[in-house]
Amino acid sequence: xxxxxxxxxxxxxxxxxxxxxxxxxxxxxxxxxxxxxxxxxxxxxxxxxxxxxxxxxxxxxxxxxxxxxxxxxxxxxxxxxxxxxxxxxxxxxxxxxxxxxxxxxxxxxxxxxxxxxxxxxxxxxxxxxxxxxxxxxxxxxxxxxxxxxxxxxxxxxxxxxxxxxxxxxxxxxxxxxxxxxxxxxxxxxxxxxxxxxxxxxxxxxxxxxxxxxxxxxxxxxxxxxxxxxxxxxxxxxxxxxxxxxxxxxxxxxxxxxxxxxxxxxxxxxxxxxxxxxxxxxxxxx
Numbered sequence: 001x002x003x004x005x006x007x008x009x010x011x012x013x014x015x016x017x018x019x020x021x022x023x024x025x026x027x028x029x030x031x032x033x034x035x036x037x038x039x040x041x042x043x044x045x046x047x048x049x050x051x052x053x054x055x056x057x058x059x060x061x062x063x064x065x066x067x068x069x070x071x072x073x074x075x076x077x078x079x080x081x082x083x084x085x086x087x088x089x090x091x092x093x094x095x096x097x098x099x100x101x102x103x104x105x106x107x108x109x110x111x112x113x114x115x116x117x118x119x120x121x122x123x124x125x126x127x128x129x130x131x132x133x134x135x136x137x138x139x140x141x142x143x144x145x146x147x148x149x150x151x152x153x154x155x156x157x158x159x160x161x162x163x164x165x166x167x168x169x170x171x172x173x174x175x176x177x178x179x180x181x182x183x184x185x186x187x188x189x190x191x192x193x194x195x196x197x198x199x200x201x202x203x204x205x206x207x208x209x210x211x212x213x214x215x216x217x218x219x220x221x222x223x224x225x226x227x228x229x230x231x232x233x234x235x236x237x238x239x240x241x242x243x244x245x246x247x248x249x250x251x252x253x254x255x256x257x258x259x260x261x262x263x264x265x266x267x268x269x270x271x272x273x274x275x276x277x278x279x280x281x282x283x284x285x
Contacts, residue, residue: 031071
């Protein structure tokens with residue numbers, strides 16, 4: 001049977017626990033609100049000082065998660081949970097989670113590498129893990145890629161860091177190459193002048209570096225000549241199209257043969273007198 005003293009102690013404990021629970025809930029609510037505001041403020045400060053949007057976004061989420069953990073620890077301490085016991089439980093739980101989510105942790109580590117090393121940024125056109133497109137977002141676990149036909153490809157970060165990365169927009173300028181075959185009977189020096197004139201006549205082609213012509217190998221179909229020209233990265237597609245059209249128009253105007261050209265193939269019958277097969281085989285009437 002409960003004595004009046006025990007009942008008083010029970011009521012006092014319930015009253016104290018209720019106050020502690022209310023205080024813990026208040027600490028948790030204020031901590032969540034404060035964590036969100038501080039993380040958002042950190043992101044704004046980083047953007048003002050010129051930090052990359054990917055880095056600022058990652059640090060925002062990281063600081064928000066760290067502040068939430070601190071808030072939960074303070075709230076549980078208010079309820080009477082010892083800090084040493086709480087840290088031991090968190091350490092054991094962290095170890096168990098790390099073993100169970102080793103693949104996810106590898107994605108997190110790869111995401112941190114992508115954010116710190118920055119082989120590409122949001123808006124860059126890249127080829128990664130066999131996929132080509134524009135980077136939309138770099139997350140802690142995954143990276144979103146938008147293809148040229150507006151499909152969304154979501155790649156795990158670990159698959160990106162273990163594969164070659166080709167960044168097409170890392171530099172403001174890109175070089176174009178136009179390969180043509182010059183007939184052996186045509187004037188090679190004239191062909192060089194025509195190709196350079198075609199490049200300088202395209203508005204998208206840059207003057208610095210200047211266009212150049214390189215003589216390649218003596219191929220079966222002609223002399224391989226390559227025209228090199230530079231353009232701004234975001235104008236590369238239109239510049240290449242205009243350059244190819246200008247090369248063909250200039251070569252036609254100069255009466256220079258280009259392309260593989262027709263081939264004369266003769267088939268001989270291996271007879272004693274070497275008579276061509278076309279004179280032996282007659283089509284059916």
